[in-house]
Amino acid sequence: MNSPASPADPKRIIRRGLVLSTIALLGLALVYVIALRYTPVEARQGLAQKIFYVHVPAAWCALLAFSLVGLASALYLWLRDVRLDRFAAASAEVGIAFSAVMLTTGPIWAKPIWGTWWTWDARLTLTLFLFFLFVGYLALRAALHDPAERARFSAVVGILGLLLVPFIHLSVYLFRTLHPQPIVLKPSAPSLPPEMLRTLLLSTVVFMLLYLGFVTARYGLTLAEEAREDAHDAG
Amino acid sequence: MTDVLRITLAVAGKDIRAELHSRTALISALVFAALVLVLFNFARDPTAVSAAILGPSVLWVTFVLAALLAMNRAFTIERENSALDGVLLAPIPRESLFLGKLLANLAFVGVVELLTLPLFMLFFNVDLVPRLPGILLVTALATTGFVAVGTIFGAMTAKTRFAELMLPVLLLPFMVPPLIGAVQVTSRLLADRPLSEMWGWLRLLALYDVVFVVLCTLAFSAVVDE
Amino acid sequence: MPSHDQGSLLEVRGLQRSFGRVRILRGLDLTLRPGESLAIIGPNGAGKTTLLRLIAGLLRPDAGQICIQGQPLRAGAHRVRSAVGFVSHQTLLYDDLTLVENLAFTARLYGLRRPVETAVAALDAAGLADRQSERPKGLSRGLQQRAAVARALLHGPPLILMDEPFNALDAAAAQRLRDDLRSRLSRNASLLLVTHQLADAWELASRVAVLIQGRWVADEPRSGSLDSFLLRYREWAHD
Numbered sequence: 001m002n003s004p005a006s007p008a009d010p011k012r013i014i015r016r017g018l019v020l021s022t023i024a025l026l027g028l029a030l031v032y033v034i035a036l037r038y039t040p041v042e043a044r045q046g047l048a049q050k051i052f053y054v055h056v057p058a059a060w061c062a063l064l065a066f067s068l069v070g071l072a073s074a075l076y077l078w079l080r081d082v083r084l085d086r087f088a089a090a091s092a093e094v095g096i097a098f099s100a101v102m103l104t105t106g107p108i109w110a111k112p113i114w115g116t117w118w119t120w121d122a123r124l125t126l127t128l129f130l131f132f133l134f135v136g137y138l139a140l141r142a143a144l145h146d147p148a149e150r151a152r153f154s155a156v157v158g159i160l161g162l163l164l165v166p167f168i169h170l171s172v173y174l175f176r177t178l179h180p181q182p183i184v185l186k187p188s189a190p191s192l193p194p195e196m197l198r199t200l201l202l203s204t205v206v207f208m209l210l211y212l213g214f215v216t217a218r219y220g221l222t223l224a225e226e227a228r229e230d231a232h233d234a235g
Numbered sequence: 236m237t238d239v240l241r242i243t244l245a246v247a248g249k250d251i252r253a254e255l256h257s258r259t260a261l262i263s264a265l266v267f268a269a270l271v272l273v274l275f276n277f278a279r280d281p282t283a284v285s286a287a288i289l290g291p292s293v294l295w296v297t298f299v300l301a302a303l304l305a306m307n308r309a310f311t312i313e314r315e316n317s318a319l320d321g322v323l324l325a326p327i328p329r330e331s332l333f334l335g336k337l338l339a340n341l342a343f344v345g346v347v348e349l350l351t352l353p354l355f356m357l358f359f360n361v362d363l364v365p366r367l368p369g370i371l372l373v374t375a376l377a378t379t380g381f382v383a384v385g386t387i388f389g390a391m392t393a394k395t396r397f398a399e400l401m402l403p404v405l406l407l408p409f410m411v412p413p414l415i416g417a418v419q420v421t422s423r424l425l426a427d428r429p430l431s432e433m434w435g436w437l438r439l440l441a442l443y444d445v446v447f448v449v450l451c452t453l454a455f456s457a458v459v460d461e
Numbered sequence: 462m463p464s465h466d467q468g469s470l471l472e473v474r475g476l477q478r479s480f481g482r483v484r485i486l487r488g489l490d491l492t493l494r495p496g497e498s499l500a501i502i503g504p505n506g507a508g509k510t511t512l513l514r515l516i517a518g519l520l521r522p523d524a525g526q527i528c529i530q531g532q533p534l535r536a537g538a539h540r541v542r543s544a545v546g547f548v549s550h551q552t553l554l555y556d557d558l559t560l561v562e563n564l565a566f567t568a569r570l571y572g573l574r575r576p577v578e579t580a581v582a583a584l585d586a587a588g589l590a591d592r593q594s595e596r597p598k599g600l601s602r603g604l605q606q607r608a609a610v611a612r613a614l615l616h617g618p619p620l621i622l623m624d625e626p627f628n629a630l631d632a633a634a635a636q637r638l639r640d641d642l643r644s645r646l647s648r649n650a651s652l653l654l655v656t657h658q659l660a661d662a663w664e665l666a667s668r669v670a671v672l673i674q675g676r677w678v679a680d681e682p683r684s685g686s687l688d689s690f691l692l693r694y695r696e697w698a699h700d
Contacts, residue, residue: 077457129408136405143395147481149461153391156454157405160384163450167412167443174435175415230482238572245569253557312557316597321553321612323519325570326543460536461520 010224017217024209031203039199051109053199057207058102059127063165065095065211066130069137070162073155085151088158089141090218094211096134102127125172126165133161239331246322246335251342253312260308261346268301268351272358286359291421294355295377298417299410301351302344302378303403306385309336310393323459333455337386337448344382348374361425369424369433376440377417380447381410387451390458409447416440469528470495470544470620470651471516476525478511485511486675488525495619498652500662500683502697503672509655512672513622516653517547529620543571546618548626552609554597560584560608561593564615571616579615587611588637603634610638614645621645623654627661639664663690671697 035053042049072088075081106124107117118124137157144150192200254261275293313319322332352370356363363370385406392401416436423433471493478486485508493499501509514520516527518534518541527534532541554563564580573579584593587607597605606626614621621642627635642665646652656662662669663683670680671694678697683690 077454129411132408136408139404140391140395140401143397143401149394152457156387156391156457159454160387160409160447160450163446164409164412167439167446168408171412171415171439174439175419178419226482233483241572242570245566249555249558249562249566252562253555256557312555315556316554317549317551318553318555320519320547320549320551321567322570324517324542324545324547324553324613325567326539326541326572327570328537328539456536 010220010227013220013223014217015220017213017215017220019213020216021210021213024206024213027202027206027209031199031206034202035199039195040193042196045113048109048112051105053203055102055105055109056200057204058098058105059123060204061207061211062095062098062102062127062130064208065091065098065215066133066165067162069095069158073158073162076151076155077159082147082151085155086219086222087215088154089138090215090222092134092137092158093218094214096131096138097214098207098211099127099131099134103131120172120176122169122172122176126168129165129168133157133164137161239328239334242327242331243334243338246332247338247342250309250312250336250339254308254339254343260305261343264301264305264343264347265350267304268297268347269354271297271300272351272354276358286361287425288422290355290359290361290425291418293359294351294421295414295417297351297355298344298348298374298378299381299407299414301347302381302385302410303406305344305347306340306382306389306406307392307399307402308343309340309386310390311398314393319459329456329459330452332459333386333452336390337383337451340382340386340389341379344378345375348378363425366424366427370421373417373420373424373433373437373440376437376444377413380413380440380443381406383444383448383451384409387455387458390455412443413440416443468494470497470530471653472526472528473516474526474528476512476515476527477523478508478515478520479523480511484675486515486522489675489677491670493620493651493653495651496646496649497668498646498654498666499668499670500654500656500666501670501672502656502659502662502694503678504697506674507672508675509672510624513547513624513653513655516620517545517622518542519547543616544618545620545622546614546616548610548613548621548623550625550628552597552605553612554605554609556596556598559594559596560589563597563608564612567612567615573616583611583615584608587641602629603631606630606634607637610641617645617650619650621650621652623652623656625656626654627656627658635661659691659694660687662694663687669694673697 031053035050039050039053041047068091069088072084072091076084076088103124106127110119111117137154140157141150141154144153272293275289275297279289310319313322352363355361385402388402388405389398392398392405395401416439419436420433420440469492471491473489473491476486476489476491477484489508489512491512501512503509511520515522516529516534521536529541529544532538532544534541554560555566558566561577561580561584564583565576568576568579581590581593584590587610589604589608589611592600592604592608597608600608606629610626623642626638630638639661642652646665652665654662654665666683668681669683671678685693
């Protein structure tokens with residue numbers, strides 16, 4: 001299916017991904033500066049609230065990554081295009097990293113403000129579930145060696161996982177209305193001042209660029225691995 | 236349509252017949268459930284929390300763990316002598332293979348749950364009998380949900396090296412919404428609350444069942460057809 | 462769909478199948494008529510088992526088409542599979558069920574009436590009547606294979622696929638299997654036999670084809686004496 005002279009040159013794709021990621025990381029540094037110096041300090045929570053500009057976009061990107069895994073999985077089962085499988089796997093790996101970032105920044109933020117490392121609030125809980133779903137997805141992939149089987153099976157997990165998310169959301173929400181717990185890790189209600197919103201949006205864009213860059217690089221790496229295996233089998 | 240039903244019953248019947256012959260897996264799962272109940276008894280401070288309050292959690296965690304163990308069997312037995320090939324060769328729709336396995340799993344897990352209930356009543360001194368219809372309903376609803384996903388995941392994990400470890404890792408997140416619903420309903424049942432307080436949860440359980448039984452039935456072909 | 466030979470039992474066109482990035486079959490064609498018996502020989506890795514599993518419907522082709530009795534074999538077209546019987550080196554029997562229960566289950570899967578009676582009759586015909594209430598594990602390899610063949614051909618399929626069925630069979634068991642196959646062939650069944658045992662190929666086949674690296678290298682009627690046959694095909698039948 002992939003001829004040797006195919007336009008999908010792994011090295012170019014990896015390079016593109018790394019360039020994008022570097023730009024995004026520079027953007028992240030910019031966000032860091034803006035968040036610390038040019039954005040007002042939140043009255044109630046103080047400096048610790050600033051972690052919100054990393055925490056929230058990371059969570060959002062983890063959810064985005066997961067949704068794209070589910071979407072790519074559904075498309076794969078329909079079209080059986082191996083590129084969709086490669087993309088889903090790359091998205092899962094990046095997604096698990098972003099979930100981990102969110103799950104570590106959460107406690108770091110919660111502790112100074114609320115005196116507790118963890119709370120079962122809706123966002124943290126959902127991201128925790130995403131993390132476990134990512135782990136299951138990647139563990140299954142690692143345990144299967146036939147590429148076609150691996151693609152099919154993980155696609156099924158991806159689709160089922162995506163459909164689980166609304167149920168998690170709903171049942172956790174209903175659970176929490178019965179057992180109210182401190183609602184932490186939210187932007188200061190009821191509305192966000194414009195400077196904070198701007199910084200948040202900027203950070204979100206940067207994170208999405210980061211997602212794009214990492215996924216592209218990972219995709220390229222997968223292509224490179226496959227090319228190396230091909231050469232190995234042929235030679 | 237009758238094709239699907241006939242084959243579903245044939246597959247389920249075969250699994251049940253096979254298990255009735257050996258009974259090893261069934262007895263092991265039952266003993267496991269009993270032991271988990273014992274563990275829970277010693278893992279709590281009976282003076283701090285009453286059995287009635289802790290009961291639903293203990294019951295459902297036990298059910299979930301026992302189901303995890305019981306569902307491994309469904310497709311690992313098909314690996315012996317490549318028996319699954321024999322089923323896939325036959326002129327049957329793949330959906331009926333899934334539904335048959337689902338039914339057999341439900342029967343299997345259902346029996347374990349049914350026999351665990353009296354043990355639970357005994358160990359924790361909780362009287363379920365006056366609330367039995369409600370308990371049975373919520374058990375049926377919640378179990379169907381996670382057995383549906385467990386059946387399709389079992390078909391996949393049977394092909395991996397550490398199936399017994401892979402299945403829980405994949406399946407546990409999917410067992411949480413049914414678990415939440417089941418515990419909520421069960422605790423209300425034990426507190427003799429009116430049906431109106433449970434209705435929302437029961438509807439959620441039913442919705443979960445419909446969504447995942449349908450989805451897993453449709454996705455099954457992607458698992459067994461190479 | 463390309464026009465096909467009306468009389469053919471099996472028609473394969475442009476069959477392709479890869480595993481990972483290894484291409485096993487690269488556009489294979491094959492036609493089989495009713496009553497014909499074809500022996501496929503070739504070195505390991507040639508794609509013989511893959512070809513058989515594709516025709517049996519256990520694998521899906523990457524490209525190409527398989528028609529059995531004029532009906533295309535496709536996802537969702539499950540009834541077409543009732544025309545095929547497949548005997549592999551695995552017995553496909555459940556160790557927890559007795560032989561009767563195994564065959565009765567197969568009868569139900571194939572929609573045969575009176576599954577238990579059918580199962581008993583088939584086991585009787587296979588000389589296993591006195592072992593029908595035993596589990597497969599308690600039988601010798603030869604008897605297990607006999608039960609496996611009875612199970613695989615229970616529905617009397619017009620197309621019989623066999624993947625190295627004579628492995629691990631002693632002379633008596635092999636003779637018994639050959640006799641059974643010959644009687645089915647005489648009732649106008651067709652046979653696709655993959656084997657390394659050239660003597661069995663010579664006994665049963667009316668046609669021989671050689672498969673190497675997913676392509677046909679030879680396809681001709683079986684002719685001549687056993688000795689000339691062995692000489693002709695020996696180089697390709699090596700393990």
